Amino acid sequence: MKWWITGFLLIFFSILSLFIGVSDLSITDLFSLSAEQQEVLFVSRIPRLISLLIAGMSMSIAGLIMQQLSQNKFVSPTTAGTMDSARLGILVGMLLFPSASMMEKMLLAFLFALAGTFVFMKILDKIRYRDAVFIPLVGLMFGNIIGSVTTFLAYRFDLVQSIGTWLHGDFSMLIEGRYELLYLSLPVVILAYIFAHHFTIAGMGEDFASNLGLSYQKVLYLGLGLVALITASVVLTAGMLPFLGLIVPNIVTIYQGDHLRSSIWQTAVLGALFVLVCDILGRVIIYPYEISIGLTVGVLGSGIFLYLLLRRRAYGL
Amino acid sequence: MVDVTNVSKAYKEVKVVDDVSVHIKKGTITSFIGANGAGKSTLLSMVSRLIPKDEGSVLLDGEEITSYDNKELAKRLSVLKQSNNIKVRITVRELVSFGRFPYSQGKLKKEDEKLIDEAIEYMQLEDFEGRFLDELSGGQKQRAYIAMVIAQDTEYILLDEPLNNLDMKHSKQIMKALRRMVDDLGKTVVIVIHDINFASCYSDHIVALKDGKCVYEGHPEEMITNNVLREVYDMEFNVCNIDGNRICVFFT
Numbered sequence: 001m002k003w004w005i006t007g008f009l010l011i012f013f014s015i016l017s018l019f020i021g022v023s024d025l026s027i028t029d030l031f032s033l034s035a036e037q038q039e040v041l042f043v044s045r046i047p048r049l050i051s052l053l054i055a056g057m058s059m060s061i062a063g064l065i066m067q068q069l070s071q072n073k074f075v076s077p078t079t080a081g082t083m084d085s086a087r088l089g090i091l092v093g094m095l096l097f098p099s100a101s102m103m104e105k106m107l108l109a110f111l112f113a114l115a116g117t118f119v120f121m122k123i124l125d126k127i128r129y130r131d132a133v134f135i136p137l138v139g140l141m142f143g144n145i146i147g148s149v150t151t152f153l154a155y156r157f158d159l160v161q162s163i164g165t166w167l168h169g170d171f172s173m174l175i176e177g178r179y180e181l182l183y184l185s186l187p188v189v190i191l192a193y194i195f196a197h198h199f200t201i202a203g204m205g206e207d208f209a210s211n212l213g214l215s216y217q218k219v220l221y222l223g224l225g226l227v228a229l230i231t232a233s234v235v236l237t238a239g240m241l242p243f244l245g246l247i248v249p250n251i252v253t254i255y256q257g258d259h260l261r262s263s264i265w266q267t268a269v270l271g272a273l274f275v276l277v278c279d280i281l282g283r284v285i286i287y288p289y290e291i292s293i294g295l296t297v298g299v300l301g302s303g304i305f306l307y308l309l310l311r312r313r314a315y316g317l
Numbered sequence: 318m319v320d321v322t323n324v325s326k327a328y329k330e331v332k333v334v335d336d337v338s339v340h341i342k343k344g345t346i347t348s349f350i351g352a353n354g355a356g357k358s359t360l361l362s363m364v365s366r367l368i369p370k371d372e373g374s375v376l377l378d379g380e381e382i383t384s385y386d387n388k389e390l391a392k393r394l395s396v397l398k399q400s401n402n403i404k405v406r407i408t409v410r411e412l413v414s415f416g417r418f419p420y421s422q423g424k425l426k427k428e429d430e431k432l433i434d435e436a437i438e439y440m441q442l443e444d445f446e447g448r449f450l451d452e453l454s455g456g457q458k459q460r461a462y463i464a465m466v467i468a469q470d471t472e473y474i475l476l477d478e479p480l481n482n483l484d485m486k487h488s489k490q491i492m493k494a495l496r497r498m499v500d501d502l503g504k505t506v507v508i509v510i511h512d513i514n515f516a517s518c519y520s521d522h523i524v525a526l527k528d529g530k531c532v533y534e535g536h537p538e539e540m541i542t543n544n545v546l547r548e549v550y551d552m553e554f555n556v557c558n559i560d561g562n563r564i565c566v567f568f569t
C-alpha cells in the first residue's frame with residue numbers, strides 16, 4: 001500500500017466522520033454554522049475525531065514496539081495483559097482514592113500496565129515452548145486473569161457501572177474536557193520515533209545489541225515504559241481497543257519490513273485509519289444508535305487476527 | 318592486544334572453559350580450533366564481554382574488557398556470533414547500516430553512507446542490498462552480517478564460524494578479505510573456524526581447545542602436524558606440503 005493512499009483515505013474519512021451523527025450537521029453548513037451546530041462540532045465531533053486518531057495511532061505503535069522487543073509478532077497490549085492491567089489500575093485508583101484526579105488515575109493505570117507487561121515478559125522468559133502462537137494465548141489468559149480480578153473487585157464494591165466504559169472502548173463520551181489526556185501519547189510517539197533504531201536493534205537480540213554498544217535492558221525498559229504510557233492514556237480515555245496493536249503493525253511490516261524507521265509512520269496512519277473506519281461503521285450500522293468502538297474493533301480485529309494466524313506461514317510471521 | 322589470563326566458565330558445575338590463557342597480538346589473525354563443544358564459542362563470548370566469566374581476566378590494550386564503556390567498546394571491538402537466524406525483516410542495507418550505529422546513533426552522515434557502500438561492495442552484496450534478510454540464502458545472509466562488521470570498522474574483529482554456510486568461493490573471499498584487513502589496515506582478527514585448511518593457510522596463530530582447555534597453541538607450522546591434530550581431534554590426519562602450504566587430508 002502506498003503511503004499517499006492511506007494518507008488520502010485518512011483525510012477523507014476524517015472529514016466524513018465530522019459530518020456523521022444524529023445532530024443535523026452537513027458539510028454544506030460549514031461556512032454558516034448555527035450556534036448549536038458550532039457546539040456540536042467543537043464540543044463533540046472534533047474532540048471525538050482527534051481522540052480516535054490519536055488512540056488508533058498510538059495503540060498501533062505500542063503494538064509495533066512490543067512485537068519488536070519481544071521478537072514475537074503476536075505480542076501486543078491485548079495479548080500481553082497490558083490493557084487489562086491498566087484497567088485494574090484504574091479500578092484500584094477508584095477504590096483507594098475515590099476523589100483522584102484524572103492525572104492520578106493515569107499514574108496508577110500506567111504503573112499497573114507497566115507491572116503487568118513486565119510480569120508477562122518474565123513469564124515469557126520462563127516458557128520453554130516458544131511457539132509463536134502459544135505465547136499470545138498465554139498472554140490472553142494472563143490478561144483474562146487480571147480482567148477477572150478487576151470484575152470481581154468491581155462487583156464486590158459496586159463499581160460495575162463505573163468500569164463499564166473501560167470495559168468496552170467508547171468514543172461517544174469523549175467530549176471536550178474528557179479526551180485531552182490522550183495528548184500525552186503524542187510526545188511518547190515522537191520518542192518512539194527517535195528511538196526507532198534502538199528498538200530495531202534490540203529486537204535483533206541481546207548479543208547483537210551489545211556488539212553495537214547498546215544496553216539491551218535499558219532499551220527494553222524504555223520500550224515497555226512507552227507502551228504502558230500509551231496504553232494507560234488510551235484505556236483511561238477511550239477504553240479498551242482490543243487487537244488494534246496486534247493487527248495493524250503486522251499488516252504494515254508484511255510489506256514494509258521490520259525496521260521501525262520505515263514502519264512507524266505507516267503503522268501510525270493505518271492504525272488511525274482503522275479505528276476511524278471502525279468508528280464510522282459503528283455509527284452508521286444501526287443508525288441512529290451506535291455500536292461501541294470496542295465492539296467493532298474487537299470483531300473486525302479478532303477476525304483479522306484469526307486470518308493472520310491461519311496465514312502466518314505464508315507471511316513468515 | 319588482548320591478554321586472556323586464566324579464564325574459566327562453568328555451566329552447572331561443569332567447566333566448559335577451564336583456566337585458558339591466550340595472548341592475541343595486534344595485527345594478526347588468530348584462529349580457535351577444536352571439536353564441537355570444546356568451548357570455542359564460550360571463550361570467544363567471554364573475550365568479547367557478551368557473557369560474564371567466572372574467573373580470570375581479559376585485558377584489551379591493558380584494560381579489563383568489562384570496565385569499558387559499552388559505546389566506546391563498540392567502536393574498538395566487534396563480534397559476530399555463530400548463529401544469526403534472527404527472523405527480523407530488515408534489508409541488507411539496513412543491517413549493514415547498523416554497523417555505523419556506535420558512531421552515528423542512527424543519524425547517518427555522508428561518511429557513514431560511504432563506509433556502508435564500501436562494506437557492501439567488499440562483500441559483493443550490491444545486487445541484494447534492497448532485499449530482506451529472510452529472502453536470502455544462508456551464505457548471502459552470512460556475508461551481510463560480515464559486511465555489517467566491516468562497516469563497524471573496529472580495530473578488533475571477533476567472528477564465530479564466519480565460514481558457516483558459505484561455499485568455497487565465498488569462504489576464500491572472506492578469508493582473503495580478513496587477511497587484507499589485517500595486512501593493509503592493521504586490524505586484529507580472531508575467528509573460530511572448523512575448516513582446518515583455511516586456518517592453516519590464513520592464520521598467524523592457532524589456538525587448539527579440547528574439553529575447555531587450551532591444549533596447544535602456536536604458529537600454523539607447529540600446529541598443523543599429524544601429532545598435534547591427532548591429539549586435538551582424536552582422529553588420524555595426513556598433513557601434506559602443497560605449494561608451500563600445509564594441507565591436511567583426513568577424508569578417508
Ligand SMILES: Nc1ncnc2c1ncn2[C@@H]1O[C@H](COP(=O)(O)OP(=O)(O)O)[C@@H](O)[C@H]1O
Nearest residue numbers: 328329333351352353354355356357358359360
Ligand atoms: N548457555 C549454556 N548453558 C549450558 N551449557 C552451555 C551453554 N553454552 C554452552 N554450553 C556448553 O558448553 C560447552 C561448550 O560450548 P561451546 O563453547 O558452544 O562449544 P564450541 O563452540 O567449541 O562448539 C558445550 O558442551 C555446551 O553444551
Ligand SMILES: [Mg+2]
Nearest residue numbers: 357358359399
Ligand atoms: Mg561454537
